[in-house]
Amino acid sequence: MDRLFLSPPHMSGKEQAYISEVFESNYIAPLGAFVNKFEESIKSYTGTSHALALSSATAGLHLALRVLGIEKGDVVLASTFTFIGSINAIIYQGATPVFIDSDESWNLSPELLKKAIVELNVKPKALILTHLYGQVAKIDEIVAICKEEDIYLIEDAAESLGASYAAQQSGTFGDLGVYSFNGNKILTTSGGGMLVSENKEWIEKAKFLSTQAKEDFLHYEHREYGYNYRMSNVLAAIGVAQMEVLDERVQRKREVFEFYKKELAEIDEISFMPELNKSYGNRWLTTLTFEKVEPMKVINALEEVNAESRPLWKPMHLQPLFSDSKVFVNGSSETLFEKGICLPSPTKSTNHDLSRVVEVIKRLCS
Numbered sequence: 001m002d003r004l005f006l007s008p009p010h011m012s013g014k015e016q017a018y019i020s021e022v023f024e025s026n027y028i029a030p031l032g033a034f035v036n037k038f039e040e041s042i043k044s045y046t047g048t049s050h051a052l053a054l055s056s057a058t059a060g061l062h063l064a065l066r067v068l069g070i071e072k073g074d075v076v077l078a079s080t081f082t083f084i085g086s087i088n089a090i091i092y093q094g095a096t097p098v099f100i101d102s103d104e105s106w107n108l109s110p111e112l113l114k115k116a117i118v119e120l121n122v123k124p125k126a127l128i129l130t131h132l133y134g135q136v137a138k139i140d141e142i143v144a145i146c147k148e149e150d151i152y153l154i155e156d157a158a159e160s161l162g163a164s165y166a167a168q169q170s171g172t173f174g175d176l177g178v179y180s181f182n183g184n185k186i187l188t189t190s191g192g193g194m195l196v197s198e199n200k201e202w203i204e205k206a207k208f209l210s211t212q213a214k215e216d217f218l219h220y221e222h223r224e225y226g227y228n229y230r231m232s233n234v235l236a237a238i239g240v241a242q243m244e245v246l247d248e249r250v251q252r253k254r255e256v257f258e259f260y261k262k263e264l265a266e267i268d269e270i271s272f273m274p275e276l277n278k279s280y281g282n283r284w285l286t287t288l289t290f291e292k293v294e295p296m297k298v299i300n301a302l303e304e305v306n307a308e309s310r311p312l313w314k315p316m317h318l319q320p321l322f323s324d325s326k327v328f329v330n331g332s333s334e335t336l337f338e339k340g341i342c343l344p345s346p347t348k349s350t351n352h353d354l355s356r357v358v359e360v361i362k363r364l365c366s
């Protein structure tokens with residue numbers, strides 16, 4: 001039995017031809033035609049005006065905080081139910097993360113966001129909002145709160161490329177948005193990220209900082225410090241080929257979800273991550289919770305049929321690293337972490353491949 005991975009790379013078949021073009025041009029560098037093409041394809045797909053291809057989404061989040069002027073001592077609000085990549089940039093800037101719990105959407109609770117803003121004795125500068133597992137958060141409410149309170153909104157859309165709310169793409173609602181092309185995301189360049197915004201100055205500043213902050217001189221002149229965060233032209237070639245199949249990948253991810261949901265519909269103790277009204281998620285990973293069966297029991301049983309599964313993200317406020325951090329909780333993410341798992345959601349799979357996951361869950365829940 002071939003291993004069923006959570007979300008393995010799924011090439012379109014054009015990648016190697018594009019990489020060959022890179023080799024023929026000899027632009028084996030973090031600049032070149034494919035970096036531009038990749039940025040263009042993200043702009044046209046998501047409807048955003050400016051895009052910057054980077055070595056990772058984490059780099060994108062870091063640059064976002066830097067261009068917004070977030071620095072030591074500033075408070076940055078963030079989803080607690082997320083992956084650490086969403087938070088590390090706050091630490092890089094010496095800023096202080098304050099964590100906000102989820103609600104029934106599994107994503108950030110607008111109620112707790114309001115509460116945090118009222119109860120904190122310093123005004124938060126920014127919010128990093130994760131669209132978890134490719135499902136869009138309550139974005140209209142969250143945008144309204146951030147506007148009213150004058151807080152920058154950075155969307156961590158690392159998992160949600162191709163997901164939309166009211167036909168607008170995730171990552172384009174806030175001041176800045178970030179997508180990831182890590183090996184396990186819906187599209188991959190083996191590693192990479194993209195920073196997007198409507199604000200041209202921010203993206204230009206981020207580009208400057210991402211290439212060692214070199215001033216415009218023939219010699220090397222520096223007034224501030226930068227990073228080496230730009231994406232390589234070789235990897236951008238993979239990205240261009242991957243963008244051509246994004247719609248197909250989203251469609252198949254959604255079919256995988258629908259298959260699991262239909263096959264497991266009889267089991268009362270199971271709940272899947274919801275999809276909000278007007279939103280269209282990419283269902284990057286099918287995720288569900290169990291009321292009675294121990295998640296680790298399911299994970300171990302799936303391992304026996306060579307299927308990869310994992311617990312849901314462990315909330316940031318439960319991480320030893322953040323034991324001293326402030327958090328606004330209601331119990332949601334802790335419960336999800338206790339009860340939930342991610343199922344193998346490969347786009348290359350057939351429904352037949354997925355049935356061995358279904359069989360295991362049916363057996364354990366009967």
Ligand SMILES: *Cc1c(COP(=O)(O)O)cnc(C)c1O
Nearest residue numbers: 056057058083085086158180182
């Ligand atoms: C994957 C991921 C990141 C990090 O992306 P990289 O491209 O690996 O830096 C950040 N946030 C979330 C929510 C992610 O899932």
